[in-house]
Amino acid sequence: xxxxxxxxxxxxxxxxxxPAKVTIYEVGPRDGLQNEKGIVDxxxxxxxxxxxxxxxxxxxxxxxxxxxxWVPQLADAADLMTELMTDLGELGRALPVLVPNExxxxxxxxxxxxxxxxxxxxxxxxxxKNLNRSLDAQFAMFEPVVSRARDAGLDVxxxxxxxxxxxxxxxVPIEQVVxxxxxxxxxxxxxxxxxxxxxxxxxxxxxxxxxxxxxxxVGTERLALHFHDTYGQALANAYAxxxxxxxxxxxxxGGLGGCPYAKSxxxxxxxxxxxxxxxxxxxxxxxxxGKVVATSVWMAGELGRPSPSAVxxxxxx
Amino acid sequence: xxxxxxxxxxxxxxxxxxPAKVTIYEVGPRDGLQNEKGIVDxxxxxxxxxxxxxxxxxxxxxxxxxxxxWVPQLADAADLMTELMTDLGELGRALPVLVPNExxxxxxxxxxxxxxxxxxxxxxxxxxKNLNRSLDAQFAMFEPVVSRARDAGLDVxxxxxxxxxxxxxxxVPIEQVVxxxxxxxxxxxxxxxxxxxxxxxxxxxxxxxxxxxxxxxVGTERLALHFHDTYGQALANAYAxxxxxxxxxxxxxGGLGGCPYAKSxxxxxxxxxxxxxxxxxxxxxxxxxGKVVATSVWMAGELGRPSPSAVxxxxxx
Numbered sequence: 001x002x003x004x005x006x007x008x009x010x011x012x013x014x015x016x017x018x019p020a021k022v023t024i025y026e027v028g029p030r031d032g033l034q035n036e037k038g039i040v041d042x043x044x045x046x047x048x049x050x051x052x053x054x055x056x057x058x059x060x061x062x063x064x065x066x067x068x069x070w071v072p073q074l075a076d077a078a079d080l081m082t083e084l085m086t087d088l089g090e091l092g093r094a095l096p097v098l099v100p101n102e103x104x105x106x107x108x109x110x111x112x113x114x115x116x117x118x119x120x121x122x123x124x125x126x127x128x129k130n131l132n133r134s135l136d137a138q139f140a141m142f143e144p145v146v147s148r149a150r151d152a153g154l155d156v157x158x159x160x161x162x163x164x165x166x167x168x169x170x171x172v173p174i175e176q177v178v179x180x181x182x183x184x185x186x187x188x189x190x191x192x193x194x195x196x197x198x199x200x201x202x203x204x205x206x207x208x209x210x211x212x213x214x215x216x217x218v219g220t221e222r223l224a225l226h227f228h229d230t231y232g233q234a235l236a237n238a239y240a241x242x243x244x245x246x247x248x249x250x251x252x253x254g255g256l257g258g259c260p261y262a263k264s265x266x267x268x269x270x271x272x273x274x275x276x277x278x279x280x281x282x283x284x285x286x287x288x289x290g291k292v293v294a295t296s297v298w299m300a301g302e303l304g305r306p307s308p309s310a311v312x313x314x315x316x317x
Numbered sequence: 318x319x320x321x322x323x324x325x326x327x328x329x330x331x332x333x334x335x336p337a338k339v340t341i342y343e344v345g346p347r348d349g350l351q352n353e354k355g356i357v358d359x360x361x362x363x364x365x366x367x368x369x370x371x372x373x374x375x376x377x378x379x380x381x382x383x384x385x386x387w388v389p390q391l392a393d394a395a396d397l398m399t400e401l402m403t404d405l406g407e408l409g410r411a412l413p414v415l416v417p418n419e420x421x422x423x424x425x426x427x428x429x430x431x432x433x434x435x436x437x438x439x440x441x442x443x444x445x446k447n448l449n450r451s452l453d454a455q456f457a458m459f460e461p462v463v464s465r466a467r468d469a470g471l472d473v474x475x476x477x478x479x480x481x482x483x484x485x486x487x488x489v490p491i492e493q494v495v496x497x498x499x500x501x502x503x504x505x506x507x508x509x510x511x512x513x514x515x516x517x518x519x520x521x522x523x524x525x526x527x528x529x530x531x532x533x534x535v536g537t538e539r540l541a542l543h544f545h546d547t548y549g550q551a552l553a554n555a556y557a558x559x560x561x562x563x564x565x566x567x568x569x570x571g572g573l574g575g576c577p578y579a580k581s582x583x584x585x586x587x588x589x590x591x592x593x594x595x596x597x598x599x600x601x602x603x604x605x606x607g608k609v610v611a612t613s614v615w616m617a618g619e620l621g622r623p624s625p626s627a628v629x630x631x632x633x634x
Contacts, residue, residue, distance in 0.1 A: 010482070010517050010518070010519050010522070010548070011481070011482060011487075011488035011517070011518075011519075011522060012521075013519070013521040013522040013524075013525045014521050015520065015521035015524055015525075015557075018521075164328070165327070165328060170328075171328035172328075199627075199631070200327050200328070201327070201328075201597070202327050202328075202330070202593065202594055202596075202597020202598060203332065203556055203594065203597065203598060204329075204330040204331050204332035204335075204597060204598045204599070205327070205328060205330040205597060207330075207332055208330045208332075229627060230627060230631050231327070231590065231593050231627050231628050231631055232552055232587065232590035232593070232594075232626065232627030232628055233552065233590070233593065233594060233597075233627075235549055235550065235552065235553045236552045236553045236555075236556045236594060238553075239520055239553045239556055239557070240332075240556070266627075266630075266631070270549065273548065273549035273550070276519065276548050276549070276550065277519055277520065277549075277550060277553060279519075280518070280519020280520065280521060280522060280550075281519060281520060281521045282521070309549065310516075310546060310547060310548050310549030310550075310583075311548050311549060313583075314516070314547050314548055314583070
């Protein structure tokens with residue numbers, strides 16, 4: 001009773017009321033690799049980014065200019081960006097990079113990069129753990145980063161971490177997240193990426209958070225959602241966000257990723273599982289699923305462990 | 318920077334319009350264990366069922382009276398049910414069992430069981446592969462099974478397999494699934510369990526299928542949904558089904574399971590991931606999550622491999 005190969009794409013059945021198009025913001029090279037135990041070669045990272053772009057991913061966050069003492073995995077950030085700019089020209093300069101502080105921004109400016117991202121916290125405890133300052137003090141720290149970036153013509157994305165739950169504080173009040181997000185937008189960020197860093201959020205919580213931003217005057221076009229699959233909720237949460245009108249979703253090829261400062265954070269929503277979901281709904285995403293799967297299979301070989309993405313396992317099996 | 322233990326339950330945020338209560342139909346002991354390579358001891362199976370009941374699962378499908386040549390893993394079906402009835406009395410007699418044919422039903426009747434399930438196919442090819450007859454001929458085969466069961470006062474559930482895609486035929490037309498389901502109800506089945514046996518379905522497809530049944534006069538109270546997580550869609554699909562009004566979901570403790578006749582079928586939706594999702598939405602489910610997780614951890618030890626459930630991995634880590 002041998003079976004033929006499964007079709008590599010699901011049957012399409014649209015659902016009324018959903019957006020026609022979604023932007024997948026690929027975070028595998030940054031959020032994925034920063035949490036790997038081993039150090040990946042710069043040439044392998046560059047190849048990873050190139051392959052993701054070639055697969056049609058419209059935005060690929062390439063690395064972080066974090067201090068090598070904190071994230072040695074990304075100590076080659078400048079070398080990587082130089083290699084990518086040599087290779088890709090303007091396309092390389094347009095790849096977003098995370099800048100944790102002014103020093104990180106300076107390095108991005110020196111290289112002539114065009115898109116940066118800052119990484120804020122929705123909670124007091126995580127602000128202290130990750131930024132070494134209070135929740136309120138983070139805005140004073142980010143203010144010169146964002147204003148200098150904006151003055152130089154750069155676009156700034158703001159991550160908000162621990163938007164649903166915090167390992168030290170438990171559930172995070174929705175109004176607190178909205179307040180933090182609005183303050184980051186007021187500094188000059190163009191987009192918020194609302195992160196469920198430890199993956200505890202559920203669908204109704206996602207809907208309520210997005211609705212609360214909308215009610216506070218922040219439209220869904222300024223929001224992205226960033227889910228981790230710690231409790232298996234990432235895709236259901238993305239579905240809730242999509243229904244609430246969000247059209248940008250962070251994902252990581254092969255489901256790589258986590259957070260080096262929160263052991264309970266496991267991999268990101270896998271790009272492939274999100275693509276399968278969007279494809280089934282007939283929502284435009286622009287991604288060649290076979291190429292992303294092949295990239296994740298190759299990367300799993302480089303990392304020496306299988307991809308946690310269900311779609312990668314199913315299609316590469 | 319050590320972290321405290323994560324709360325074992327998510328923050329509750331309700332979503333308007335969802336059902337207040339869901340019934341989880343636990344299929345781990347049958348659909349899970351029938352696909353294990355090794356043979357699990359009858360005493361371990363009995364303990365598995367008892368622990369699931371003790372965790373608050375309202376329905377636990379215990380085994381299948383399939384011919385041992387086809388599924389040697391369940392060759393002890395009669396012994397298991399005898400042990401459970403000795404232990405649990407009426408509660409043991411009420412545990413549903415799968416009966417593939419009249420011979421299987423006879424064995425269930427001999428033991429005095431009260432709930433049986435039949436396993437139909439939505440596609441021609443799978444009917445031939447699994448039942449050795451045509452799609453149409455399956456109804457003639459099931460007719461005496463259901464009528465004899467009903468005459469004896471038994472309740473009959475009907476599984477419909479391959480409701481979304483079929484490994485040989487590809488996408489399965491919705492009207493074909495509705496037609497098969499209605500014919501099984503017409504025979505006397507009380508509930509349909511619509512199965513995405515190979516896990517290819519996506520959220521819009523689920524919504525459309527449930528809506529098509531409703532339009533054909535089959536209310537959601539007669540439907541259950543049965544998802545496999547092959548492409549990571551199981552929980553998002555359950556969310557779509559819940560939104561469409563379905564209130565019974567099949568799930569398997571620890572995400573055990575698959576289908577012995579379709580290699581591309583991987584584990585069922587994990588009971589724990591579903592409970593986390595429902596708990597977050599404030600939907601009544603009656604299950605003690607900690608007890609199910611502990612049961613899955615114990616069962617993983619018996620099977621010698623870790624649970625694929627994200628919640629089990631997160632909470633047992």
